[in-house]
Amino acid sequence: MVKITFQPVSVQKPEKDNDADKITIPQAHEQLVPPVRPRKTYSLMRPHCFIFGLSVIMTVLVMASVYFYRYYVPLEIPEDSLFHCRVLFEDTVYAPLSGRQELEENVGIYLDDNYEQISVPVPHFGGSDPADIIHDFQRGLTAYHDIALGKCYITELNTTTVMPPRSLWELLNNVKRGTYLPQTYIVQEEMEVTGRVRNMRQLGPFIHRLCFGKETYRLRRRNQRQRIQRRETKKCHSIRHFENTFVVETVICDRF
Incomplete structure (x- = not known):
């Protein structure tokens, strides 16, 4: 007479399977904040500020030169x-x-x-x-x-x-x-x-x-x-x- 036996089958899945099936739900604040990107405003404003400052300096120099020439440099006459x-x-x-x-x-x-x-x-x-x-x-x-x-x-x-x-x-x-x-x-x-x-x-x-x-x-x-x-x-x-x-x-x- 032959005796047949069965090994118990485990119902637990490997951990890797559990990790694969895990679903992550993002939080509310994470959904509203877009990815942070470097700002370009400062880099765009820098040339304009430099040009404006240079124009102011040139204007002051021209006005100072005109004043000096008019008030201190003798005029030549024919x-x-x-x-x-x-x-x-x-x-x-x-x-x-x-x-x-x-x-x-x-x-x-x-x-x-x-x-x-x-x-x-x-x-x-x-x-x-x-x-x-x-x-x-x-x-x-x-x-x-x-x-x-x-x-x-x-x-x-x-x-x-x-x-x-x-x-x-x-x-x-x-x-x-x-x-x-x-x-x-x-x-x-x-x-x-x-x-x-x-x-x-x-x-x-x-x-x-x-x-x-x-x-x-x-x-x-x-x-x-x-x-x-x-x-x-x-x-x-x-x-x-x-x-x-x-x-x-x-x-x-x-x-x-």
């Missing part, structure tokens, strides 16, 4: 607008018995910019200070730089004694071939200091360039009937110059 003058005149105010005196100066006329610049060297006869003078017809101002004192004086342009650039240019061209201008006379104007000038830019580029770094004061004209008292003569100084058919002696009384 040779036919430069004049060397020697004028004979009668001093009937202070030296009526001394006979004729001579005034020498260099004149530059800027027709395009509508101003005149006069340089008066140390006079041969004394009694006057060397000076540089600017008559700015565009702004209606006159500036006297007294070289002996190292000071600048600003006043309103007196168009009754100062010829405009075109008229003065024509006058000087008419006598340019001669050594002397026709004999003339002298006119005196009296000025007094009223205060210090703080804002130099309001004077315009030409006067600003002349008076930059110097003590600068404002002037006002005295009444022509008012005479300079003898006690004031030590505080006053004069500048003789020529910008018309006569010589002008500007007497400046400085209280500072």
